[in-house]
Amino acid sequence: MEWLYILMPIAGVKIFWPGLIILGIGVGVIGGFFGMGGAWMVTPGLNILGFPMAFAIGTDIAHMAGKSLISTMRHGKFGNVDYKLGFIMLFGTVAGFEVGAQMIMWLERIGKVDMVVRWIYLLLLAFITWMVFTDVARRKAKDRAAIAAGQEVDKNATGLEWHKALHKIKIPPMVHLNVAGIYCSAWLPIAVSFFTGWLAGILGIGGGLIRMPSLIYLVGCPTHVAVGTDLFEVAISGLYGAASYTYKGRTELVAAIIMLIGAAMGAQVGAVATKYIKGYGIRIAFGLAVIGCAISVFLKLLPVYVPSVATICDVIATYMILGLVSALALYITVKMVQGAKHELAMKKAKA
Amino acid sequence: MFTKGKALLAMFVTGLLLAPTMAFAAGGGGAPIVMVADTRKLTGIMAWWANLYNESHLYFTIMTVILIPLIGVIFGVLADIIMHFIGIDLKSRDLAEH
Numbered sequence: 001m002e003w004l005y006i007l008m009p010i011a012g013v014k015i016f017w018p019g020l021i022i023l024g025i026g027v028g029v030i031g032g033f034f035g036m037g038g039a040w041m042v043t044p045g046l047n048i049l050g051f052p053m054a055f056a057i058g059t060d061i062a063h064m065a066g067k068s069l070i071s072t073m074r075h076g077k078f079g080n081v082d083y084k085l086g087f088i089m090l091f092g093t094v095a096g097f098e099v100g101a102q103m104i105m106w107l108e109r110i111g112k113v114d115m116v117v118r119w120i121y122l123l124l125l126a127f128i129t130w131m132v133f134t135d136v137a138r139r140k141a142k143d144r145a146a147i148a149a150g151q152e153v154d155k156n157a158t159g160l161e162w163h164k165a166l167h168k169i170k171i172p173p174m175v176h177l178n179v180a181g182i183y184c185s186a187w188l189p190i191a192v193s194f195f196t197g198w199l200a201g202i203l204g205i206g207g208g209l210i211r212m213p214s215l216i217y218l219v220g221c222p223t224h225v226a227v228g229t230d231l232f233e234v235a236i237s238g239l240y241g242a243a244s245y246t247y248k249g250r251t252e253l254v255a256a257i258i259m260l261i262g263a264a265m266g267a268q269v270g271a272v273a274t275k276y277i278k279g280y281g282i283r284i285a286f287g288l289a290v291i292g293c294a295i296s297v298f299l300k301l302l303p304v305y306v307p308s309v310a311t312i313c314d315v316i317a318t319y320m321i322l323g324l325v326s327a328l329a330l331y332i333t334v335k336m337v338q339g340a341k342h343e344l345a346m347k348k349a350k351a
Numbered sequence: 352m353f354t355k356g357k358a359l360l361a362m363f364v365t366g367l368l369l370a371p372t373m374a375f376a377a378g379g380g381g382a383p384i385v386m387v388a389d390t391r392k393l394t395g396i397m398a399w400w401a402n403l404y405n406e407s408h409l410y411f412t413i414m415t416v417i418l419i420p421l422i423g424v425i426f427g428v429l430a431d432i433i434m435h436f437i438g439i440d441l442k443s444r445d446l447a448e449h
Contacts, residue, residue: 009401010388062415066423073427078444224444242419246412249386249404253415254397257422264426272434275444340439347438 011055011252019049024063024259026329028266032071033273033332034286035227036208037064037234040293041325044318046255055252058245062256064206065238067263071231074271080228082179082221085189092193093200093207093233100201118301121203125294128213132287135159135217136280163220180221180229192218193233206241208234209293212286223279266329273332276339285328292324 005014023045027038039060046056075081107116138159146153171185196214200207208230215226245251274282299317303310388401404411435441 007392007397009390009393009397010386010404012389062419066419069420069423070427070430073424074431074441077442080444239416239420243412243416246415247408249408251415253418254400256415256419260419260422261426264423265430268427268430268434272439272441340437343440344438 006254006258008051008055008252008254010249010254011051013050013052015049015051015255017258020255020258021262023049023325024067024262025266026262026325028067028263028268029270029273029329029332030289030325031064031067031208031234031263032074032231032267032270033227033282034208034270034289035071035075035212035230035234037061037068037206037238038208039064039205040209040296041321042259044296044321045325048318048322051252051255054250055255058242058248058250059252059255059259061206061238061241061245062251062253063259063263065235065242066256066260067267068231068235068238070264071267071271072228072235074268075224075228075231075274078224078228078271078275079179080224080274081232082177082225082229083232084175085177085180085182085219085221086229086232088175088186088189089193089211089229089233090236092190092195093197093211093237096194096197096199097201097207097237099194100198100203103198103202115304117203118297120199122294122297122301124199124203124210125290125297128210128290129287129294131160131213131217132283132290136284136287139280160217162217166218167220180219180225182220184220189219206234206237209290216283223282224274227274227282269336270332273336273339276342277335285331289324289328292320296321 004016004018006017007014023042027042027045030036030041031038037060039057042060042063043053043056046059047053051059072081076083104117136159139157140159142157142159143153166188167182167184169185169188171187173186174183175186176183177189192214193211196207196211199210211233212226212230215221215230216223219226221229242251246253277285296317299313299320302313388404390398390401390405393401403414431441
């Protein structure tokens with residue numbers, strides 16, 4: 001079975017290459033569907049396959065750039081990418097990320113970085129979970145009220161409507177974001193992207209996990225447009241991140257390319273699946289993914305207070321993440337296949 | 352559709368042109384650790400790749416930044432062709448919910 005293993009030229013470790021393709025497919029499907037890079041899922045996966053942590057992060061970012069580019073192209077064809085919004089947000093994302101990274105250096109100097117980062121991460125994930133499920137509950141309540149009153153359910157109704165209050169701020173220049181269907185001050189997406197970029201810089205992540213819900217709840221994008229536009233941001237920031245980590249010598253390109261073979265295919269499946277799943281279906285699945293991520297962060301934080309459970313927490317966190325990746329990827333793939341079958345049957349019936 | 356294609360192409364070309372600058376910029380905060388790839392067990396393209404890493408991280412970075420999008424696009428287009436062959440409509444989405 002020696003042929004199933006490949007020697008990585010830079011990291012110098014032998015890796016089970018089919019494992020890389022499977023991991024790539026899984027995170028490709030999830031990334032294309034939710035609009036995120038999925039570093040929190042890939043890094044522990046690569047670590048299990050035998051990569052040193054430093055190489056796991058760099059390799060993950062490198063494959064993420066290629067995968068997100070494919071997903072952006074696919075979502076672009078579906079009309080899910082607001083390029084104007086994406087370019088406006090780039091300014092805020094880059095500036096915010098740099099400020100966040102500088103703050104991390106300051107925290108490192110005072111020796112508090114790990115604790116602060118993990119607690120911020122955990123609180124943020126708890127807040128996103130609350131936001132997503134409160135939104136879903138309020139939307140359902142609106143639907144029930146409409147049915148009880150004998151009215152038609154408004155398909156464009158939303159639960160949380162914070163974006164409506166933010167759209168009332170009319171600081172020039174005002175911009176029309178046609179794909180997202182928004183007219184607002186340009187400062188709104190810049191401020192939101194600065195904030196999400198700052199958080200991403202502090203937490204050392206790509207930021208899709210924060211930016212996607214922010215585009216929905218703060219900027220007011222429809223779910224599909226939020227997914228597509230976020231992927232556009234991930235593709236550009238991923239390419240920058242890939243350059244940064246590679247220059248520091250922490251990228252194993254051979255592994256990234258093997259992963260990319262699976263991820264490029266998976267990303268297409270994930271992106272096409274958004275054709276068949278309603279906006280609120282995507283939001284609920286996203287909320288579940290965030291819960292999984294929050295539990296894994298909590299399991300990493302627990303050993304700081306109870307050192308005796310360190311090993312068991314680490315094992316549980318890793319397998320829980322991999323289980324979650326498999327379950328979500330399977331769910332999205334099944335939905336995509338069902339939707340495609342239905343579409344083909346409809347086409348046949350019309351012909 | 353044509354405008355979006357042009358925007359994406361412009362983004363890609365800009366990325367390629369900026370690749371060396373980004374690589375220089377990215378080098379600022381690096382840890383002062385020298386990592387060397389062990390090329391003794393490698394042959395062919397793998398040995399060439401590891402040697403490139405050892406000789407210049409800058410050229411290695413430029414190659415990586417060019418290869419990643421290129422390979423991604425090749426496999427993405429391949430998946431496109433397969434899905435198009437199956438008969439899935441890849442140009443429109445009927446669902447229009449918030």
